[in-house]
Amino acid sequence: MLNIEHLTHTYGTGAKAHLALKDITFAVEPGELVSIVGPSGCGKTTLLRTMAGLMRPTGGDLTFLGNEITSVPEGLAMVFQDYRGSLFPWLSVESNVRFPLKRLGLSKADLDARVSESLVAVGLTGFEDRFPFQLSGGMQQRVAIARALAYRPKILLMDEPFASVDAQTREDLEDLVLSVKKKFNMTILFVTHDIDESVYLADRVVVLSKPPTFVVTTLDIPLSDNRDQIETKEDPEFIRLRGEVARLIRHPKSDDVTIPVADVA
Amino acid sequence: MSAVATVPVRRGVTPKVTRGLIGVAVLLILAESVSRLGIIPGNILPPMSRVLLDTAGLIVDPEFLHDVGSTLTAWAIGLGIAILVAVPLGLVLGSFRIAYEASSAVVEFMRPIPSVALIPLAILVFGQGTDMKIALVVYASLWPIFFNTVYGVRDVDPVAKETARTFRLSRVGILARVSLPYAAPLAATGVRISAAIALIVTISAELLAGSASGIGSYILRISSGGGDTSLVFAGTIVAGLLGMLINFVLVAIERKIFAWKKEGVA
Numbered sequence: 001m002l003n004i005e006h007l008t009h010t011y012g013t014g015a016k017a018h019l020a021l022k023d024i025t026f027a028v029e030p031g032e033l034v035s036i037v038g039p040s041g042c043g044k045t046t047l048l049r050t051m052a053g054l055m056r057p058t059g060g061d062l063t064f065l066g067n068e069i070t071s072v073p074e075g076l077a078m079v080f081q082d083y084r085g086s087l088f089p090w091l092s093v094e095s096n097v098r099f100p101l102k103r104l105g106l107s108k109a110d111l112d113a114r115v116s117e118s119l120v121a122v123g124l125t126g127f128e129d130r131f132p133f134q135l136s137g138g139m140q141q142r143v144a145i146a147r148a149l150a151y152r153p154k155i156l157l158m159d160e161p162f163a164s165v166d167a168q169t170r171e172d173l174e175d176l177v178l179s180v181k182k183k184f185n186m187t188i189l190f191v192t193h194d195i196d197e198s199v200y201l202a203d204r205v206v207v208l209s210k211p212p213t214f215v216v217t218t219l220d221i222p223l224s225d226n227r228d229q230i231e232t233k234e235d236p237e238f239i240r241l242r243g244e245v246a247r248l249i250r251h252p253k254s255d256d257v258t259i260p261v262a263d264v265a
Numbered sequence: 266m267s268a269v270a271t272v273p274v275r276r277g278v279t280p281k282v283t284r285g286l287i288g289v290a291v292l293l294i295l296a297e298s299v300s301r302l303g304i305i306p307g308n309i310l311p312p313m314s315r316v317l318l319d320t321a322g323l324i325v326d327p328e329f330l331h332d333v334g335s336t337l338t339a340w341a342i343g344l345g346i347a348i349l350v351a352v353p354l355g356l357v358l359g360s361f362r363i364a365y366e367a368s369s370a371v372v373e374f375m376r377p378i379p380s381v382a383l384i385p386l387a388i389l390v391f392g393q394g395t396d397m398k399i400a401l402v403v404y405a406s407l408w409p410i411f412f413n414t415v416y417g418v419r420d421v422d423p424v425a426k427e428t429a430r431t432f433r434l435s436r437v438g439i440l441a442r443v444s445l446p447y448a449a450p451l452a453a454t455g456v457r458i459s460a461a462i463a464l465i466v467t468i469s470a471e472l473l474a475g476s477a478s479g480i481g482s483y484i485l486r487i488s489s490g491g492g493d494t495s496l497v498f499a500g501t502i503v504a505g506l507l508g509m510l511i512n513f514v515l516v517a518i519e520r521k522i523f524a525w526k527k528e529g530v531a
C-alpha cells in the first residue's frame with residue numbers, strides 16, 4: 001500500500017549539509033499498524049513528512065497505492081504531535097472535525113453521520129460545542145484523531161501523537177488507537193520514540209538507527225490482538241520484544257543486520 | 266471552565282469606571298469654577314454647566330444630527346472600503362514573502378505621509394464633498410488594517426497550515442479558511458485603530474475644506490464670526506463622545522467574536 005524504497009534525505013547543501021536519512025526501505029500493507037521507532041532527532045518527522053507529500057526527499061522512491069508521492073496524496077491523513085497547533089482554535093470541536101469534509105461534496109446527512117460517528121469513537125460526545133482552549137491536551141488530541149477518522153483516510157500517519165500528554169492519558173489514547181483501528185479496519189503508521197509504545201501498538205515495528213539513519217530491522221509483533229495495558233506489558237513475549245528493540249536501537253551493528261534490507265512486499 | 270474568567274474581570278471593571286467618572290466630575294467642577302470665578306473669561310471658557318446643556322440640546326437638534334450623519338456616512342464608507350482593500354492585500358502579501366518584499370518600497374514610502382497633509386490634494390481632486398472625505402479616510406485607515414493583517418498572517422501557526430495541506434486544501438483554501446481566521450483578531454484591532462483615525466480625519470477634512478455638512482463643518486460654522494464658544498465646545502464634545510462610543514462598540518464586538526482567543530486553559 002505504502003512503499004518506501006531507499007529513501008534518503010539531506011538537509012542543506014555544501015558545508016552545512018546534514019544527512020538526516022541515509023537509507024530507508026519498508027512497506028505498509030492494508031490493515032496493518034506499523035510503528036516506526038527511533039531515537040529523537042533520527043529523522044522520524046522528516047520521514048513522515050516526505051510520505052505525507054509535505055516535502056520532497058532528496059532521493060528514493062515513495063509510492064502510495066501504486067502512485068509516486070509528489071504532493072499530499074488523496075486518502076491520507078496525519079495526526080501531529082502538536083495538537084495545539086493542529087486544531088483550529090476559532091472552531092468548535094464539531095467544526096474542527098467537519099473542517100476537512102467540506103471539500104468532499106458529501107450530503108448533509110453523510111456529513112453529520114461521519115462527524116458524530118467519529119466523535120463517538122473517540123469518546124467526545126457532549127463536547128461538540130466546546131472550543132479547543134476549553135479542553136485538556138488529551139481531549140484536544142482526541143479531537144484531532146476524530147477529525148482524521150471523519151476524513152476516512154486509507155492510511156493514517158501519526159507523528160509522536162502522545163508525546164506531550166501525561167502517562168495515564170497516554171495509555172488511554174494508545175488503547176483508543178487500537179480500538180479505532182479495529183473498528184474502522186484502518187491502516188496506521190505510528191511514529192514514536194517510546195519503545196514500549198511502539199511494541200504495544202504494532203503489528204510490525206520498523207526500528208531506526210541513530211543518524212545517519214537507516215532501518216536496523218523490521219520486527220513482527222506476534223502478540224494477541226486483544227492488548228491490555230497491564231497484562232500485555234507483563235507478557236514475557238512483550239518484555240522480550242521491547243528488550244530486543246532497545247538493543248537494536250542501541251547496538252545496531254552487533255546484530256546481523258548491517259545492510260538495511262527490510263521486508264519489502 | 267469558561268465561566269471562571271468573568272468574575273474577576275467584573276470586579277475589576279466597576280471601580281475603574283467609578284474612578285473615571287470621579288475624574289471627569291472633578292474636571293467639570295474645576296472648569297465650572299474657573300469660569301464662574303472669572304479666572305478665565307466666559308467667552309473663552311464658558312461655564313461647563315452651559316456647555317453640557319448645549320451638548321444635550323445638540324444631540325437632539327435635527328440640523329446637527331444631519332451633520333453627524335454626514336460625518337458618519339463618509340467615515341463608514343471609507344472604513345469599509347479600507348477593510349475590503351487592506352485585508353485581502355495583507356493576507357496575500359503577508360503569506361508570500363516575495364510579494365511582500367516587492368511591495369515594501371512603495372509601502373514604506375506611502376505610509377509616513379500624514380493623511381492630513383493630503384487634504385489639499387484631495388480637495389483639488391475630489392472637491393469639498395463626501396468623495397473627498399471618503400478618499401482621505403480610505404487612505405488613512407488602510408495602513409493599520411493592512412499591517413495588522415500582515416502581522417496576523419505571519420503569526421499563523423505553521424502546523425495549522427500544514428494540517429490544512431494534509432487535507433488537500435488549495436493555497437487559496439488555506440488563505441481563506443486558515444490564515445484569514447487566524448489573522449482576524451489582529452486585523453480587527455487594526456480596524457479599531459483605523460476607526461479612531463478615520464473619525465479624526467473626516468472631521469479634520471470637513472474643517473479644512475469647509476464642507477457643506479459634517480461635524481467639522483458645524484463646528485466651523487458656529488465658530489466663525491465670533492460665534493458661540495459654548496456650542497463649539499458642545500460640538501467638540503459630541504465628536505469625542507462619538508469616538509468613545511465607536512471604540513466601545515468595536516471592543517464589545519471583538520470580545521464576542523474572538524472569545525476563542527483565550528490563552529492556555531487546560
Ligand SMILES: Nc1ncnc2c1ncn2[C@@H]1O[C@H](COP(=O)(O)OP(=O)(O)O)[C@@H](O)[C@H]1O
Nearest residue numbers: 011012018020039040041042043044045046047
Ligand atoms: N527544516 C530543517 N532544516 C534543517 N535540518 C532539519 C530540518 N528539520 C529537521 N532537521 C534536522 O534533521 C534531523 C531529523 O529531524 P526530525 O525529522 O525532526 O527528527 P525526529 O522527528 O526523529 O526527532 C534533526 O537533526 C533535525 O535537526
Ligand SMILES: [Mg+2]
Nearest residue numbers: 044045046160
Ligand atoms: Mg519528530
